[in-house]
Amino acid sequence: MIDLRLLRDDPDMVARAYAKRGGVEGLEQIAELDATYRELLGEVESGRAEHNRASKAIGRAGPDERPAAIAEAKTLADKLKVLETRLDHAARARDEAAAYLPNLPHESVPEGLSEKENVVDRHVGEIPQFDFAARDHVTLGEQLGIFDGDRGVKTSGSRFVYLTGPGVMLELALVRFALDSLLDRGFKPVIPPVLVKEHAMFGTGFLPADEHEFYKSERDGLYLTGTSEVGLAAMHSDEILQESDLPLRYAGFSSNFRREAGTYGKDTKGLIRVHQFDKIEQFSFTHPEDSWDEYATIRANQERILQTLEIPYRVVTMCAGDLGSSAAKKVDNEAWLPGAGRYLEVTSATNATDFQARRLKVRFRDSDGARLVHTLNGTACAVGRTIVALIENHQRPDGSIGIPEALRPYTGFDEIKAV
């Protein structure tokens, strides 16, 4: 949710900002709905004031004045009821329309309407030069018993896998490694609920826009989250935090569930695009003035993890048209996959500014009263895709995988032997 006052005070600025993302439909209507709402609100409020006065007068009235006073108050009450119904409709119409408005892109976000216009900023790390034909992660993974895709399909359908043997050890090692690299930087580990109420999905901006992306338990009215961001963001909903407690930093670990609707035929094998995967996620609640510094912190953590794992990657800034609904800015790191011969998104960092905070009502108190915080999220380690990048980049001619130095204390072994 954006601040509708912005739309009220400077509609051109808002329209220009949205035009950068490809425009939004019905911006003028929303402005009109808002104006109608406020006009009605004024009428209702003065109606209520009048009625309150009449009503209170009854309490003080003597027995003979009472019937007349009651009759007068009743007339006012009836009139009010009609107005209040209209106000109610107006508020609903405005809020429903406004709920679809995405965040305003930050000025540093490049122009562009499709992912083709995302900007590659930098390349980091050595691309490995193999003197043998590099295998892709599907071949390596099934050969080495890291995962079992066929049985995943048997049990749960396509895009489900069993992670097995060394795959499990690798996952647990990566999780603990990523967690450790955040703990000493003030991130508190959290395993959030992955089944959440509608308000959490709405508050993070995944609803109403991306409904089709998520599994839902209709019977209980709960959604399976596609990222621990949801549980972490909602953790402080309806709270007023202490200014001195900011930034609040969390390292969330959870399984994530995505329906991957509309991706039929894309990455159907292996760990790249699955309905269920585990991930360590950074999430920060910050003072609004500090959120871009925090953004840099989160991104630095992401890059450090990739570098430490000796995975080459490039940094891609999303253009305005490719931003998620809550994002003012989004930057991805894409790992190079020597086997597949392409780059793969392995991390993503978003500054949602006050967009989620407004919907979730997460505020802090300073001398001006309660103000909205900013929220940010960024992958620390998406386990499945990191395993993909890791094994493709650290494969050896004989089909074994070398474990990067920094991960060995966590795996307890320094290679996955060829079989």
Next chain:
RNA sequence: GGUGGGGUAGCGAAGUGGCCAUAACGCGAUCGCCUCGAAAGCGAUUGGGGGUUAACCGCCCCCCGCGGGUUCGAAUCCCGCCCCCACCGCCA
């Protein structure tokens, strides 16, 4: 799932149809007085959202778990839901 009790400010808690909503009372917090300093004591202050305003002041509206209803008027009465506590049942 059943029965009983409960959800009011940062916390505890009073209030069972108007004179009780910034809301009694107590605690905590902040500021001031006192003090060399502190404690004690005394005094003051101490919620959120919204409208009006260029902004401030002011004025007004809304908020007693959530949503409906009854009434001129609801924290208070009625209905539904959620959550907490206790016991029972069921399950690990």
